[in-house]
Amino acid sequence: MSVDKIIEQMAKSARTASRALARCSTSKKNEVLLKIAEELVKNEAYIKKENKKDLSQAKEAGLSSAFIDRLTIKDATIRSMADGLKEVSALDDPVGSIVKTWIRPNGIEVSRMRIPLGVIGIIYESRPNVTIDAAGLCLKAGNAVILRGGSDAFYSNQALAGIIKKVLPESGIPEEAVQVVPVKERIAVNALLSQEEYIDLIIPRGGEELIRFVVANSKIPVLKHYKGVCHVYVDESADIDMARRICFNSKVQRPGVCNAMETMLVNKKTAKNFLPEMAKDFTAAGVEIRGCSKTCKILPMAKKASEEDWPAEYLDLIIAVKVVDDMDEAIRHIEKYGSDHTESIVTSDYSRARRFTREVSSSVVLVNASTRFNDGGQLGLGAEIGISTSKLHAFGPMGLEELTTTKFIALGNGQVRE
Known part of the structure; x- marks a missing residue:
């Protein structure tokens, strides 16, 4: 069978499975998640054996150590996947919940009920744990899912798929509710x-x-997250020690993730007191500073930033620094170079904090906190399937609720429209 036919058949069967899954009780879905978690632990040796095939090919291809690290499945990785499924099983089920209810003048009661989206296709790279994380979230939200992992993790993903495929029919759920592309x-x-x-x-x-490839070629709506060009603005009223802690954590704690700070904006009234000590912290951690002309006057060791640095997502121990005249200039800079991902302001001025949260349009806007908190788990969603920088249909971390939509329910007692 051709690849096109294989995928078409998978999509058709996923649609059928989605209807059955939408009718599943919360207890049934939780039972399945816990059973998959149990089987993952039982099959540790098999999963790692298949993962070694991917690792061997990655090493032969000369892929980077960072890539190989993301690809590697360890005992701790399997335990983490199993624990993630248990956490999802403990979350409230959004399906069937009533979001809002109101009564019209004619007596009809109108409400909005959460329902699954239907069938979700997820295309991802290198990390095999996404197979389990995404499957668990989609199942709990009542959606069938087709997973297409990177070819570098092919054997690992097929091993994980086999475990899910075994558990689903044993629990009375169609095995086509979770499918991993087999080519x-x-x-x-x-x-x-x-x-x-x-x-x-x-x-x-x-x-x-x-x-960008997916967006350019898809006939299906796509939730996008191109990159995370995240900013911290240090206001003139900022507590200097707080600002140092927040900026250091935002850049250094995990520089290779999408919610790490890439550009630091500093009010000119704060710059001379703040930047020298901040630079010491960054330099000690191995961070390369690329600054505007005003920054370089205060920090002679900084490299001169180019225009390409302001929209850059470094994902590394590199930071762009700009001294701005005021919050207006900081907001204009974010509007021009940001990616609608995450921004933070450090300030002791309540009115400026309120204005920043109102005028900055990114998916998560923080006050006096690290950009690293743009994360489903950290924000109380329990788990996430990713961070959307699209404003339709979800914006920011996507948890269970964001994997559903709402329909209208109208209850009458004989009303007819005049």
């Missing part, structure tokens, strides 16, 4: 993106190149 060919992605008749949403997780 390596890149054309499988194109085939998946053309199944608009059966798939309701595509979620790409990976680098900017992958996401």
